[in-house]
Amino acid sequence: MGEYAGLGEVSGKRVLVRSDLNVPLDGTTITDDGRIRASVPTIKALADAGARVVVTAHLGRPKGEPDPAYSLAPVAARLGELLGQEVAFATDTVGSSAKETVAALADGQVAVLENVRFNAGETSKDDAERGAFADELASLADAFVSDGFGVVHRKQASVYDVAQRLPHAMGALVATEIDVLRRLTVDPERPYVVVLGGSKVSDKLGVIDNLLGKADKLLIGGGMVFTFLAAQGHEVGKSLLEEDQLDTCRDYLRRAHDAGVELLLPSDIVIDTEFPSGDRTPAPGVVPSSEIPADALGLDIGPDSAAHYAKALADARTVFWNGPMGVFEVDAFAAGTRAVAQALTTVSAVGGLTVVGGGDSAAAVRTLGFDEEAFGHISTGGGASLEYLEGKELPGITVLLDEGA
Ligand code: ATP
Numbered sequence: 001m002g003e004y005a006g007l008g009e010v011s012g013k014r015v016l017v018r019s020d021l022n023v024p025l026d027g028t029t030i031t032d033d034g035r036i037r038a039s040v041p042t043i044k045a046l047a048d049a050g051a052r053v054v055v056t057a058h059l060g061r062p063k064g065e066p067d068p069a070y071s072l073a074p075v076a077a078r079l080g081e082l083l084g085q086e087v088a089f090a091t092d093t094v095g096s097s098a099k100e101t102v103a104a105l106a107d108g109q110v111a112v113l114e115n116v117r118f119n120a121g122e123t124s125k126d127d128a129e130r131g132a133f134a135d136e137l138a139s140l141a142d143a144f145v146s147d148g149f150g151v152v153h154r155k156q157a158s159v160y161d162v163a164q165r166l167p168h169a170m171g172a173l174v175a176t177e178i179d180v181l182r183r184l185t186v187d188p189e190r191p192y193v194v195v196l197g198g199s200k201v202s203d204k205l206g207v208i209d210n211l212l213g214k215a216d217k218l219l220i221g222g223g224m225v226f227t228f229l230a231a232q233g234h235e236v237g238k239s240l241l242e243e244d245q246l247d248t249c250r251d252y253l254r255r256a257h258d259a260g261v262e263l264l265l266p267s268d269i270v271i272d273t274e275f276p277s278g279d280r281t282p283a284p285g286v287v288p289s290s291e292i293p294a295d296a297l298g299l300d301i302g303p304d305s306a307a308h309y310a311k312a313l314a315d316a317r318t319v320f321w322n323g324p325m326g327v328f329e330v331d332a333f334a335a336g337t338r339a340v341a342q343a344l345t346t347v348s349a350v351g352g353l354t355v356v357g358g359g360d361s362a363a364a365v366r367t368l369g370f371d372e373e374a375f376g377h378i379s380t381g382g383g384a385s386l387e388y389l390e391g392k393e394l395p396g397i398t399v400l401l402d403e404g405a
Helices: 034-046 073-083 096-103 127-138 172-185 201-213 222-231 243-259 303-314 335-349 359-367 382-390 393-399
Strands: 014-018 052-056 086-089 112-114 143-146 169-172 192-196 216-218 261-263 270-271 285-288 296-300 316-320 353-357
Touching: 014 034, 034 052, 034 073, 034 172, 034 359, 073 086, 073 112, 073 192, 086 096, 096 112, 096 296, 169 172, 169 393, 172 316, 172 353, 172 382, 192 201, 192 303, 201 222, 201 243, 201 382, 216 285, 216 303, 222 243, 222 296, 243 261, 261 303, 270 303, 296 335, 303 335, 316 335, 316 382, 335 359, 353 359, 353 382, 359 382
Parallel strands: 014 052, 014 143, 052 112, 086 112, 143 169, 192 216, 192 316, 216 261, 316 353
Antiparallel strands: 270 285, 270 296
């Protein structure tokens, strides 16, 4: 009835799909279903081709054992709504419920297995333990499709080991993501501007190393700002700071200068005396970035910086953006992120390539009310896209290119 990307005829076959359904939840309410929607095309294509589709995915970081707070049940329900067909749900991943649920599937039907990280074997560093779990997962299917871009940088059972055990193919989402990232790394149209923000500072500093030889401008926002400011000798008060990265930041500033790369830091900062929390009304103020008071913390780039960053982006032909400029979840600290998002839409509107990478950046774009279509590509994987740009090997991609399964 139908073929799927290199797997040949999939009709009547059980196809295990590794999707990235790691969405933010408030209790059992999905607050942003972007990753589920991004997973639909591959699942639908397989179901339409007559496959018996078995979806495996993780949610959050459970500790290798079942934890109801991280159940995929609400996600399976939402997937069913988006697919417009019933989606069966197995209350375990490889146990009796999974086996029965898969056995009951007819051609074209879809099931979701419970959170794959409820099993310690999924993320184990021990090859044998991971392999044993991958054997169990593989026994549920005849073929494997890797479509969880957010996890392809992880050597995990449902991403890596299972591909060694089954005929495998790259899903449409992963293929698109890799294609876009390749366009960023192989001869990008210039000027090529990279905007980095967010809170996972140490994760992101590595990418700067690689980008210093590739991007024309690097715009720094979010929590990363303060390690750079401290490296320049400024007081950063109670702001996010990675003391052990000060030398790295100094080295980047020096190398950017030597290489003629514009590394922009904000000239003003929106501060408050406390990190925003539910019961407190924010009391934002704006100070020059060299004058952050000792009892304050920086929560967004300031208005002058936002305008300056928008200007720096105006003539870009290629933009990669990862990480919000501030604590965008709170309106008082969202303006910097909004300004950058707006500037990207302008670049897209005149035919430039804009790529938004990272779960929180993608959520920010949607939360702030931008139309996703106004961006060239919204990536579902922050860590994976950064590692690709850093030039690191992505195990979940390499394994798909290997022959032998
Ligand atoms: P992911 O890694 O999940 O794909 P991401 O790469 O888009 O996401 P993160 O590094 O996780 O982004 O950072 C997002 C978070 O950074 C947001 O929740 C935002 O509130 C926070 N943030 C931004 N600026 C600051 C700041 N100055 N201080 C503290 N937190 C900040």
